[in-house]
Amino acid sequence: xxxxxxxxxxxxxxxxxxxxxxxxxxxxxxxxxxxxxxxxxxxxxxxxxxxxxxxxxxxxxxxxxxxxxxxxxxxxxxxxxxxxxxxxxxxxxxxxxxxxxxxxxxxxxxxxxxxxxx
Amino acid sequence: xxxxxxxxxxxxxxxxxxxxxxxxxxxxxxxxxxxxxxxxxxxxxxxxxxxxxxxxxxxxxxxxxxxxxxxxxxxxxxxxxxxxxxxxxxxxxxxxxxxxxxxxxxxxxxxxxxxxxxxxxxxxxxxxxxxxxxxxxxxxxxxxxxxxxxxxxxxxxxxxxxxxxxxxxxxxxxxxxxxxxxxxxxxxxxxxxxxxxxxxxxxxxxxxxxxxxxxxxxxxxxxxxxxxxxxxxxxxxxxxxxxxxxxxxxxxxxxxxxxxxxxxxxxxxxxxxxxxxxxxxxxxxxxxxxxxxxxxxxxxxxxxxxxxxxxxxxxxxxxxxxxxxxxxxxxxxxxxxxxxxxxxxxxxxxxxxxxxxxxxxxxxxxxxxxxxxxxxxxxxxxxxxxxxxxxxxxxxxxxxxxxxxxxxxxxxxxxxxxxxxxxxxxxxxxxxxxxxxxxxxxxxxxxxxxxxxxxxxxxxxxxxxxxxxxxxxxxxxxxxxxxxxxxxxxxxxxxxxxxxxxxxxxxxxxxxxxxxxxxxxxxxxxxxxxxxxxxxxxxxxxxxxxxxxxxxxxxxxxxxxxxxxxxxxxxxxxxxxxxxxxxxxxxxxxxxxxxxxxxxxxxxxxxxxxxxxxxxxxxxxxxxxxxxxxxxxxxxxxxxxxxxxxxxxxxxxxxxxxxxxxxxxxxxxxxxxxxxxxxxxxxxxxxxxxxxxxxxxxxxxxxxxxxxxxxxxxxxxxxxxxxxxxxxxxxxxxxxxxxxxxxxxxxxxxxxxxxxxxxxxxxxxxxxxxxxxxxxxxxxxxxxxxxxxxxxxxxxxxxxxxxxxxxxxxxxxxxxxxxxxxxxxxxxxxxxxxxxxxxxxxxxxx
Numbered sequence: 001x002x003x004x005x006x007x008x009x010x011x012x013x014x015x016x017x018x019x020x021x022x023x024x025x026x027x028x029x030x031x032x033x034x035x036x037x038x039x040x041x042x043x044x045x046x047x048x049x050x051x052x053x054x055x056x057x058x059x060x061x062x063x064x065x066x067x068x069x070x071x072x073x074x075x076x077x078x079x080x081x082x083x084x085x086x087x088x089x090x091x092x093x094x095x096x097x098x099x100x101x102x103x104x105x106x107x108x109x110x111x112x113x114x115x116x117x118x
Numbered sequence: 119x120x121x122x123x124x125x126x127x128x129x130x131x132x133x134x135x136x137x138x139x140x141x142x143x144x145x146x147x148x149x150x151x152x153x154x155x156x157x158x159x160x161x162x163x164x165x166x167x168x169x170x171x172x173x174x175x176x177x178x179x180x181x182x183x184x185x186x187x188x189x190x191x192x193x194x195x196x197x198x199x200x201x202x203x204x205x206x207x208x209x210x211x212x213x214x215x216x217x218x219x220x221x222x223x224x225x226x227x228x229x230x231x232x233x234x235x236x237x238x239x240x241x242x243x244x245x246x247x248x249x250x251x252x253x254x255x256x257x258x259x260x261x262x263x264x265x266x267x268x269x270x271x272x273x274x275x276x277x278x279x280x281x282x283x284x285x286x287x288x289x290x291x292x293x294x295x296x297x298x299x300x301x302x303x304x305x306x307x308x309x310x311x312x313x314x315x316x317x318x319x320x321x322x323x324x325x326x327x328x329x330x331x332x333x334x335x336x337x338x339x340x341x342x343x344x345x346x347x348x349x350x351x352x353x354x355x356x357x358x359x360x361x362x363x364x365x366x367x368x369x370x371x372x373x374x375x376x377x378x379x380x381x382x383x384x385x386x387x388x389x390x391x392x393x394x395x396x397x398x399x400x401x402x403x404x405x406x407x408x409x410x411x412x413x414x415x416x417x418x419x420x421x422x423x424x425x426x427x428x429x430x431x432x433x434x435x436x437x438x439x440x441x442x443x444x445x446x447x448x449x450x451x452x453x454x455x456x457x458x459x460x461x462x463x464x465x466x467x468x469x470x471x472x473x474x475x476x477x478x479x480x481x482x483x484x485x486x487x488x489x490x491x492x493x494x495x496x497x498x499x500x501x502x503x504x505x506x507x508x509x510x511x512x513x514x515x516x517x518x519x520x521x522x523x524x525x526x527x528x529x530x531x532x533x534x535x536x537x538x539x540x541x542x543x544x545x546x547x548x549x550x551x552x553x554x555x556x557x558x559x560x561x562x563x564x565x566x567x568x569x570x571x572x573x574x575x576x577x578x579x580x581x582x583x584x585x586x587x588x589x590x591x592x593x594x595x596x597x598x599x600x601x602x603x604x605x606x607x608x609x610x611x612x613x614x615x616x617x618x619x620x621x622x623x624x625x626x627x628x629x630x631x632x633x634x635x636x637x638x639x640x641x642x643x644x645x646x647x648x649x650x651x652x653x654x655x656x657x658x659x660x661x662x663x664x665x666x667x668x669x670x671x672x673x674x675x676x677x678x679x680x681x682x683x684x685x686x687x688x689x690x691x692x693x694x695x696x697x698x699x700x701x702x703x704x705x706x707x708x709x710x711x712x713x714x715x716x717x718x719x720x721x722x723x724x725x726x727x728x729x730x731x732x733x734x735x736x737x738x739x740x741x742x743x744x745x746x747x748x749x750x751x752x753x754x755x756x757x758x759x760x761x762x763x764x765x766x767x768x769x770x771x772x773x774x775x776x777x778x779x780x781x782x783x784x785x786x787x788x789x790x791x792x793x794x795x796x797x798x799x800x801x802x803x804x805x806x807x808x809x810x811x812x813x814x815x816x817x818x819x820x821x822x823x824x825x826x827x828x829x830x831x832x833x834x835x836x837x838x839x840x841x842x843x844x845x846x847x848x849x850x851x852x853x854x855x856x857x858x859x860x861x862x863x864x865x866x867x868x869x870x871x872x873x874x875x876x877x878x879x880x881x882x883x884x885x886x887x888x889x890x891x892x893x894x895x896x897x898x899x900x901x902x903x904x905x906x907x908x909x910x911x912x913x914x915x916x917x918x919x920x921x922x923x924x925x926x927x928x929x930x931x932x933x934x935x936x937x938x939x940x941x942x943x944x945x946x947x948x949x950x951x952x953x954x955x956x957x958x959x960x961x962x963x964x
Contacts, residue, residue: 013326013699016421020429027433031451038445039811085700088327088418095422103430103458110450118446 010071010078011086015093019068019100026064026104030057030111038117045115053116061108065101072097136678139655142686147238147652150712157712159243160651161228164250166547168225171254172218173618178261179213182206184611187571191604193592200588204271205290207586209264211274215390216298217257219532220343223397224249224308226539227336231312233642234330236321236660238653238693241783242311243709244716244752251720253304259727260297263290270294273586275383276357278368278376283361289731295358296727302347303723306794309343312336314786317698321641322659322682324701330640330663331414334421335400338428339393344790346389346432348798352805353382356898362733365887365894367805373891375813377442378805384435385801391527392431392459396424398532399466401539402488406470408542408638409485410477413664416469423462423469430459440511449508456506463499467492482636483557487538490565491530498526501576516586519579525572537564537617544621545635549647550628556620563613570606574599633673639664644673656681657694660701685769695776695783705776707783708763715752719745750916756784757920758930766929780851782932788939799947802902803954806895817890820963823883824896824956832875833948836907839868840941843914847938850931858927862918862934865941869911872948876904899951906944913937 043051075094263269270290272281281291356367366372407414436452501523634643658681691709722745729738757777776782880900885893920926
């Protein structure tokens with residue numbers, strides 16, 4: 001348990017991969033969920049973007065953005081309190097979380113403008 | 119193992135006679151000659167073998183490219199028949215991607231990584247050897263199809279149904295599927311051991327943030343291989359099963375879907391581009407600071423870019439499939455992700471430019487190739503962003519524009535940095551300098567020829583010329599461009615020939631190189647030139663990212679044995695096992711010596727491959743058993759086996775041997791192997807759910823043919839066995855080994871119970887595997903479970919025997935912990951199989 005908590009500390013290099021793993025998970029969830037929704041219950045084309053599918057995809061995206069943004073801020077703050085290796089780990093992790101956050105924002109933008117199953 | 123009967127040299131004291139120490143180390147690590155040279159497992163020798171073999175395949179692939187350009191030079195040519203042309207163009211792509219690019223870069227990594235991180239070898243030397251032989255034999259089998267005029271002819275990505283038995287009834291597709299899968303054993307084995315070596319064998323003090331950037335790049339590449347290759351291995355197995363047995367995974371009429379192949383292929387195929395690019399970028403990030411005479415600007419930014427590229431590259435695969443009818447929103451996701459990946463690439467370009475800007479660059483020969491890389495790769499990257507835009511992609515899909523983009527990225531992004539790297543490290547390989555004159559001629563001919571060939575292809579593509587066409591009519595407006603393109607390709611060939619000539623001649627006529635001729639900062643230049651088999655007499659403690667700049671005397675001190683592990687009297691091949699984060703020493707890793715087993719195992723696997731090609735299935739089955747026996751015999755000589763390390767004696771103050779701890783690199787190797795295995799398993803689950811959801815003719819019976827009770831009984835047996843094993847491992851951690859052998863035999867028995875019950879479930883299901891993809895994919899899932907269950911049971915049985923021989927116990931507790939990882943994996947995946955194949959269909963229905 002102690003080891004696990006140490007690994008979850010924001011200066012641990014495991015955070016180099018957590019943010020982008022979350023990005024990948026979000027990406028697969030959105031792409032896969034969208035494909036299943038269109039196969040099982042495609043909304044009528046005349047509904048445009050105002051569909052349950054778009055809404056759910058946006059909700060999932062906002063959740064991902066929230067988690068990633070919080071981790072970005074956490075790593076950034078933690079970096080200020082350390083020097084050397086731990087500062088390096090936290091700084092790079094903060095950058096990777098920020099990129100992951102912006103990655104979700106950028107890749108999720110089409111959800112606002114494109115009907116789901118055309 | 120060599121035994122040198124002399125007293126142990128005390129750690130920390132200067133050796134009395136460095137020359138004697140050199141001789142002792144050479145006796146332990148040196149390579150045999152004659153027929154026994156086939157047993158060599160040393161990373162320096164095998165890295166060179168990988169690279170030389172890769173260059174031979176490069177020449178074959180290049181020759182095929184020249185044939186293609188000759189055919190296309192003029193309209194209405196009949197230089198080659200359409201059938202031969204299809205074989206030539208398919209094999210050009212296949213050879214360059216699978217037999218040249220990846221093995222070549224892996225060879226470079228195998229050669230360089232231990233030297234750069236201050237180790238004496240890779241952590242699994244016999245695995246390096248197995249990888250090389252699998253690569254060589256697989257490459258020969260695949261290339262031999264050209265001689266037989268039976269080469270694959272469906273394009274290097276083997277799209278179904280063109281590659282299926284209906285449209286490709288000859289053996290070409292089988293050569294591709296079996297040969298490539300064989301070669302991929304090599305890629306995966308190198309991937310696993312590079313990851314573990316970089317994380318666990320860096321020299322003392324080399325924390326993650328002090329690691330050379332090249333090691334970061336190779337770490338990312340190796341992890342990408344581990345995760346990225348299994349989807350293609352699964353796809354190849356499924357397609358070969360469809361062709362050989364008739365299981366309809368990709369046939370719509372049988373409930374399959376040809377688009378599944380595209381998904382599996384590009385799940386591998388797009389990361390593959392970055393698997394090739396990242397090591398090449400690592401060469402660039404290594405060379406530019408050396409020739410600029412200053413540290414790289416933004417080390418942390420480069421690490422950020424490497425990790426980002428590694429992940430994002432897995433989210434782009436569908437941009438190869440924009441025209442197959444995917445909904446617009448899904449296309450937009452992949453379009454956005456494709457643009458995102460340009461960000462980390464651009465960061466690296468700006469870092470390189472800033473380093474050059476702030477330094478005092480010396481335009482030596484390697485830098486010429488780096489400059490060529492920067493120009494060509496930036497152009498290729500920009501056309502990549504263009505292709506990420508869906509409407510433009512639709513316009514130029516399957517035209518020469520895509521061919522031009524791909525070559526700008528791959529030749530610019532891989533070949534130019536590779537040549538830069540080879541020129542840079544040639545003095546290390548041989549102790550001699552290349553010819554600047556020949557090298558410059560080679561560069562300019564290659565650079566001009568390349569742009570003449572492929573810049574023009576952008577235009578022929580925009581004019582509508584499709585890729586892979588055998589010929590074209592005059593009057594389409596493509597004639598002059600194709601002629602210029604073909605002429606330029608021969609100029610490029612002349613340039614490459616000049617470079618290869620320079621490489622060959624320098625071994626005989628090159629000027630002797632002075633030590634560290636480029637004034638580099640990394641540890642590989644602390645070696646002798648050419649390097650010894652053991653790399654370093656003593657292993658230093660590293661405090662900075664630039665050890666040779668900060669301490670120019672370091673190579674001399676290391677060679678004089680003034681640092682750690684300067685001892686050879688025990689007769690073991692030893693190096694540090696260090697903490698992956700901090701670089702603190704945790705144990706001494708002792709490595710196995712030269713061996714026939716990797717070669718024998720690879721030969722048996724080659725027999726499997728050829729038997730499957732020729733449909734001699736009984737012979738294939740026998741060869742599988744023989745290969746397994748060779749591999750198990752190889753595994754027997756580990757740990758406390760007399761041939762590995764008969765006594766655990768170490769110098770006073772040194773940590774224990776890894777085999778006498780619970781912390782050896784084998785644990786990491788098994789974890790990374792399970793990561794690859796997990797990627798394969800997830801790809802399988804993806805295939806199951808994809809066909810279930812999307813396949814137009816999917817047929818699922820009203821009731822599942824699988825006995826749920828039987829599967830649950832098997833899963834419980836497996837879980838109980840895994841639980842007992844965990845308990846035994848916990849006991850070993852506390853130095854308790856009472857009842858260890860009986861425990862292992864009991865666990866093995868439970869494993870065989872799981873195998874037996876699963877087999878009964880499979881046989882009693884009466885699956886119609888050639889009629890529906892539903893039954894066929896269930897068959898594959900249960901076969902996967904049987905294979906893993908059987909392996910777990912056999913390995914545990916062997917552990918029980920090893921306890922009896924005294925190779926495993928409280929004194930050597932390491933191996934059961936490794937086997938326990940396989941059991942954990944088996945338990946988790948088996949329950950998932952039960953849920954996905956037997957429970958969900960009952961809950962959701964067809």
